[in-house]
Amino acid sequence: MAVDYTVIVVYLAGMLAMGWWGMRRAKSKSEFLVAGRRLGPAMYSGTMAAIVLGGASTIGGVGLGYKYGLSGAWMVFTIGLGLLALSVFFSARIARLKVYTVSEMLDLRYGGRAGVISGVVMWAYTLMLAVTSTIAYATIFDVLFDMNRTLAIVLGGSIVVAYSTLGGMWSITLTDMVQFVVKTIGVLLLLLPIAVVKAGGFSGMKAKLPTSYFDPLGIGGETIFTYVLIYTFGMLIGQDIWQRVFTARDDRTAKWGGTASGTYCLVYAVAGAVIGTAAKVLYPKLASPDDAFATIVKDELPIGVRGLVLAAALAAVMSTSSGALIACATVANNDIWSRLRGIVRPGGEEHDEVKGNRAFILIMGLAVIGTAIALNNVVEALTVAYNLLVGGLLVPILGGLLWKRGTVQGALAAVIVGGLAVIGLMAGYGILANEPVYYGLLASLAAYLVASLATKPTDERVLAVWRDRLAGQSPELPSEPVPAHQ
DSSP: OHHHHHHHHHHHHHHHHHHHHHHHHOOSHHHHHHGGGOBOHHHHHHHHHHHHSOHIIIIIHHHHHHHHGGGGGHHHHHHHHHHHHIIIIIHHHHHHTOOSSHHHHHHHHHTSSSHHHHHHHHHHHHHHHHHHHHHHHHHHHHHHHOOOHHHHHHHHHHHHHHHHHHHHHHHHHHHHHHHHHHHIIIIIIIIHHHHHHHTTHHHHHHHHSOGGGGOTTTTOHHHHHHHIIIIIHHHHHOHHHHHHHTTBSSHHIIIIIHHHHHHHHHHHHHHHHHHHHHHHHHOTTOSOGGGHHHHHHHHHSOTTHHHHHHHHHHHHHHHHHHHHHHHHHHIIIIIIIHHHTTOOOTTOOOTHHHHHHHHHHHHHHHHHHHHHHHOOOHHHHHHHHHHHHHHHHHHHHHHHHHOTTOOHHHHHHHHHHHHHHHHHHHHHHOTTOSHHHHHHHHHHHHHHHHHHHHSOOOOHHHHHHHHHHHTTOOSSOOSSOOOSOO
C-alpha cells in the first residue's frame, strides 16, 4: 500500500499548494468569489463537471448500479440533464446579470425585499450539501488508512477549508480542474474497463445477473420522476451551480462549456452504473450497496492504480465539498449578514471584502465539519437540502426568468409557503418520502400565482433595469435595490 499512500499524499499536498497559489490571485471580491468572471471553455467545463459530480455521484452512483443495474444511472443522468438544460436555456442570461448570488438575482428582478428570506433557504441547502460531501471523507479514509470516522472528517474537511479560505474561487477552480482530470482517468479510463473485464465482460455479466439489471427503467418510473424533479430542477437554481456560471468569461463559454459538462455527466452516469453492475457479479452479497465502490477498488485494482482511483473518489468529494462551501459562505455573508447589518453593496469591489468573505468561508467550514461529525445519514441530509431548494426557490427563480407578471409578494409567498410545506410534509410523511417535494412544489406555485395576481405589477423601472442586465448592458448592479413601488 506504500505506493497508494504516496499517490494520495502527493494529491492532498497538491491541493494545498494550489490553495496557496490561488491566494496570490484573489485580490478583489470578483476574483475571490467568481474567479474574476474570466474562465475559458476548457477550464469552465472541467470545473463545472467537477462540482456536480461529487461523492454521491461516484460512490452513490456505483452503489445504485450494484442495487439496480444499468438503471442505477438515472440519478446521475438527471443531474447531467439539469446541467444541459441550465446551459442551453438559462446560463447566458444568468452570466450577463453580473451578480454573485441567486438572492441578488431575485432582488434585481423583483425590486428588493426577497433577498434575506431566499438567502436563508439557499444557505440551508448549501450547508447541508457541504455536510454530506464532508461526511463522505469517512468512507474514503477508512478504506485508505483504516481511520477513525471523526478524524477522517476533520482531516478531509480541514484540507478543503484551508485551500478554499486561502484563494476562494481561484483555488477551488484550480483544484477542481485537477480533480476533473483525476476522476476522468481514475473512474472512466481505469476502473470502468478493469471492472468489466474482471466481471467477465458484458456477456458474462448478463449470464450471471437477472434481466432486470439490464432494463433501462428497472429502477422504477416514480423514482426516475423524483430524480428529475429534485436533481434536474435542482441544477437550475442551486447557488453552488450558479456561482460557477458566474465565472464564465462570456455567454458562449457559459452555454457551450456547460453543455460539454452536462454531456460528460451523462457518460459518467452510465459508467458508474456499469461499474456497480460488475461489482454485483464479483461481490453478490455486500452488506451495503455503497460499499461496492470501495470494495472493487480495494480488491481488484493493481497497486498504484488503486491509489489513483481512490484519489479520484477523494477528488469527487472534494470538488463538491469546496463548491458547496464557498456557496454557503457567499450566501451567509452577502445575502444574510450584510443585509441584516444594512450594508448591502451588491456591486462593490473593495479590497477589504476579500477578508470578510475569507472569514466566512473559515467560519462556515468549521460549522460544516462540526455538523458532519454529528450526523450519520448522508441520504437524509441530502434529501432535506434538495427538498428545501426545489420546494422553496424553484418557482420564484424560474418565475422571475420566464413570467413578467410575477411580483415580489408572489416570490416571498412562494419561498415561505413552499419551504414551510416541505418541512411540514417531511415531518408527516418522513424525510425520504416523495410527497414533500411534490406537494411542496405545488403549494409554492399556487402561492406565487395567487399573490402575484393579487398585487400590483412590478414597477416598470425595476423591470427596465432587469431587462438591461439580461441584455448585458449594465456592467454592475445599482448601489441600492430599486424599490418595488414608489
